[in-house]
Amino acid sequence: MTEDALTPPSRIERALAAVERIGNRLPDPAVLFIALLIIVWVLSWLLSGLSFDVIDPRTNAPLQVKNLLSGTELTAFLAAMVKTFVTFHPVGVVLVAMLGIGVAEHTGFINAGLRAMLTVTARWLLTPMVIVVGIVSHTAVDAGYVLVIPLGGVIFYAAGRHPLAGIAAAFAGVSGGFSASFVPSSIDPMLQGISQAGAQILDPAVALNPLNNYFFTTASSLVIVGLGWLITDRIVEPRLRGTELDGDLADLPKMQPLESRERRALNAALIAMGLGILALALTAMPSGSAWRAPSGALTDGAAPLMQSIVPLIFLIFLIPGVVYGAVAGTVKSSRDIIQGMAKAMSGMGYYLVIMFFIAQFIAAFGASNLGVLLALEGAGLLQALALPSAITVVGIVLLTAFINLFVGSASAKWALLAPIFVPMLMQLGISPDLTQAAYRVGDSSTNIITPLMPYFPLVVVFCQRYVKTTGIGTVTAMMLPFSLSFLAVWSVFLLLYWATGLPLGLQAAYSYP
Numbered sequence: 281m282t283e284d285a286l287t288p289p290s291r292i293e294r295a296l297a298a299v300e301r302i303g304n305r306l307p308d309p310a311v312l313f314i315a316l317l318i319i320v321w322v323l324s325w326l327l328s329g330l331s332f333d334v335i336d337p338r339t340n341a342p343l344q345v346k347n348l349l350s351g352t353e354l355t356a357f358l359a360a361m362v363k364t365f366v367t368f369h370p371v372g373v374v375l376v377a378m379l380g381i382g383v384a385e386h387t388g389f390i391n392a393g394l395r396a397m398l399t400v401t402a403r404w405l406l407t408p409m410v411i412v413v414g415i416v417s418h419t420a421v422d423a424g425y426v427l428v429i430p431l432g433g434v435i436f437y438a439a440g441r442h443p444l445a446g447i448a449a450a451f452a453g454v455s456g457g458f459s460a461s462f463v464p465s466s467i468d469p470m471l472q473g474i475s476q477a478g479a480q481i482l483d484p485a486v487a488l489n490p491l492n493n494y495f496f497t498t499a500s501s502l503v504i505v506g507l508g509w510l511i512t513d514r515i516v517e518p519r520l521r522g523t524e525l526d527g528d529l530a531d532l533p534k535m536q537p538l539e540s541r542e543r544r545a546l547n548a549a550l551i552a553m554g555l556g557i558l559a560l561a562l563t564a565m566p567s568g569s570a571w572r573a574p575s576g577a578l579t580d581g582a583a584p585l586m587q588s589i590v591p592l593i594f595l596i597f598l599i600p601g602v603v604y605g606a607v608a609g610t611v612k613s614s615r616d617i618i619q620g621m622a623k624a625m626s627g628m629g630y631y632l633v634i635m636f637f638i639a640q641f642i643a644a645f646g647a648s649n650l651g652v653l654l655a656l657e658g659a660g661l662l663q664a665l666a667l668p669s670a671i672t673v674v675g676i677v678l679l680t681a682f683i684n685l686f687v688g689s690a691s692a693k694w695a696l697l698a699p700i701f702v703p704m705l706m707q708l709g710i711s712p713d714l715t716q717a718a719y720r721v722g723d724s725s726t727n728i729i730t731p732l733m734p735y736f737p738l739v740v741v742f743c744q745r746y747v748k749t750t751g752i753g754t755v756t757a758m759m760l761p762f763s764l765s766f767l768a769v770w771s772v773f774l775l776l777y778w779a780t781g782l783p784l785g786l787q788a789a790y791s792y793p
Contacts, residue, residue, distance in 0.1 A: 313637040316696070317644055324348040324648040334656040336649075343656065345649050353647070361640065368639035369473030370691065373490065373590045375628060377469065380594035380601070382624020383617055387605030389597075390417075391427065392538060392546045399537055403439045407449050410435070411508045414453020415501050418465045424454035425735040430742050443525070443746045444758065445517035449508060451739055452762040455727040457504035459720035461497050468494070469590050470691055471716055477642050478698035479712040481651040483793075490589050492713045493720060494785040496777060500721075503773050507765055515761050527746045545608035549600035556599055560592070586786065631691075638695040651699045656707060669710060670775050673718045676701060677771050680722030685730045694719060706792045713788035714778065721774055725767035728759040 307315065328347035336343040347353065365371070384390050397416075401409040410432045417424030429450040436446025458467070469490040479486040538546065564571040564578060564585060573583035601620070605611030645651050683693055697719065705715045727733055736755070743750035778790060 310634050310637050313634070313641045313695070317637065317641045320641065320644050320648055320650060321348045323650060324644075327650070327653075332653060334653070336652060336656075343649060343653055345653060346647060348644055348648050357640075357644065357647075360643070364643045365636050365639045368635060368642075369476060370470045371632070371635050371639070373469035373473060374631070375625070376590050377465075377593045378624045378628060379621045380596070380598035382622075383620040384597040384601030384604075386620025386623055387601045387610045387616070388542070388608060389546070389549050389601045389604035392542050392604065392608075393550075395431075395536075396538055396543075396546055399435075403441075406435060406439055406441070406446070407512045408505050408509045410446060410449045411453035411457070411505050411512075412501075414450050415457055415461050415504065416463055417454055418458065418461050418463070418467065424450075425738060428454055429739060433742060433746060437529075437746070442517055442520045442523070444520050444523065444743055444750075445512055447739065447742055448516050448758050448762070449512045451728055451759060452508045452512070452766075453504070455733070455735070456724060456759070456762050456766050457501065457508065458724040458727055459493075459497055460500035460504040460724065462501050464491060464494065464589070464593055471694055471720065474638075474642075474691065474694045474698045475702055475712045475716045477646075478651075478700075478702035479706060481646045481699055482703035482706055486712065488712060489586060489785065489787040492785040492788040493717050495782065495788075496717050496774070496784045497720070499777065499782070500770065500773065503770060504766065507769055508762060511761050511765055516758060520758070523747055525746050526748050527744065529746075541608055545604045545606075548607045549604035552603040553596060553600040556596060634691065638691070642695065642699055645699050651703055654700050654704065669708065670778075672705065672708065673710065673714065673774070673778075674771055676705075676715060676718040677722040677767070677774070680719050681726045681767055684723055684726045693723065709791050711789045711792045713784050714790050717774060717784055721770045722767070725770060726763055729756050729763045 324345055325347050327345040330345070332343050332345075334343045335341065348357065381390075397409065397413050410428070414424050414428050414432075417428045429447055432446035432448075432450030433443035434446070436449075437443040472488050472490045472492055475492075476486060476488045479488065560571075563569060567576060569578075571583065571585040571588075572578055573586075575582075577583060578585050602611060602617055605616060611617060680693065680697065683697070694716075698716075701719070702712045702715050706712065728736075730736065736752075740750055740752060740755050743755060747754075777784075781790075784790065
């Protein structure tokens with residue numbers, strides 16, 4: 281019997297085992313939303329005959345729950361099923377953004393850009409640079425997990441530092457700081473679309489900007505980089521000094537510098553990206569620009585610039601991706617570009633399945649008036665408790681962080697919570713933009729300590745290349761300081777950011793209406 285077998289599990293390992301058992305009992309997110317849809321139908325039938333002492337703010341009449349199991353409502357639900365899915369906001373915007381990102385990833389532009397950032401960094405700046413690259417990698421969806429995290433270990437090892445500390449720093453940036461980003465990504469319109477759908481349960485006229493949290497997430501990236509730097513260098517790496525490397529180091533992947541052709545291609549792609557951004561800025565500056573709304577504002581909801589954010593994200597990755605591929609030789613013909621788009625779409629199948637059932641659930645939830653009932657009753661309870669708004673917002677952060685331990689999908693969680701939290705907090709005068717920001721803080725902070733996160737086992741494998749005995753408990757103990765610190769400091773930062781009145785994002789507000 282080995283020494284590890286004689287060692288009793290730690291408290292963290294026992295807690296994680298319990299979390300894993302509970303999480304494994306949850307159904308697949310798609311099945312979860314099918315079950316929720318059935319629950320909505322049944323509740324609408326049970327509550328449709330009751331009278332409620334609340335006034336529907338949309339009609340100024342007593343609220344009435346609609347029975348979705350009636351013949352009329354069931355046939356209407358089936359007749360609208362296709363339209364409900366194809367017009368569901370998060371579907372189109374995410375797929376369009378992914379088309380451009382897929383080309384940039386397929387041609388090697390994103391890979392080369394990340395490698396270039398990591399290879400020109402001084403040793404003492406390795407930690408913040410790895411975290412920054414992890415944050416930037418959010419634009420490529422899963423690229424950070426499969427590229428940046430192992431490279432974090434490689435460059436730390438090459439610099440004479442403990443490779444597990446590099447993996448921890450990269451993991452913290454990629455996943456722990458998932459909602460801290462200064463580069464727009466597909467997660468922005470996805471969450472905004474779900475938030476907007478939740479807000480429209482109460483106010484159908486609400487329209488949110490896809491970058492409604494952009495300024496906050498940009499500022500948050502500075503917090504995550506600084507905090508992650510401190511934790512890596514002062515807590516995690518010193519603790520790892522006694523952990524010996526016993527892996528087969530000869531077989532470890534090497535961080536290869538860019539070849540001359542790759543450098544030329546990257547420079548050409550960055551020039552193309554810069555010229556595109558410059559052209560956008562120059563055409564938007566004139567007072568009579570076609571990018572402006574009739575009122576002359578660039579940030580107005582009616583401005584073509586605001587309505588074109590997702591297509592612009594598509595182009596800002598498509599153009600440099602094509603230029604890079606043409607110069608580097610990874611694009612031989614137009615077929616290679618289309619192949620990159622097709623490859624990106626091939627990985628979206630599961631997302632589309634989940635979105636189909638989420639769309640049906642949200643539509644039924646809104647049609648039943650259950651969301652409005654929960655919002656009004658919940659708001660009444662919170663108003664009766666007379667809790668400060670700051671405590672309510674922090675409560676949203678903590679509850680989201682807890683649920684994240686069991687439900688890993690950001691879109692699935694928010695689709696579940698937004699129809700309840702967003703309209704409920706709107707009744708308390710808190711905007712959907714602020715509620716979404718609170719959700720993003722909680723959603724990110726505990727990503728790195730739950731084995732139920734799909735890429736968590738992959739991180740364990742990366743660590744085992746250096747330390748063969750690495751297990752779930754090892755990685756969790758390594759990441760726990762990041763998780764707890766991010767949760768506490770980021771929550772305080774949100775409150776301070778709110779107190780200063782700095783804008784959350786484009787066309788965003790703190791209060792409603």
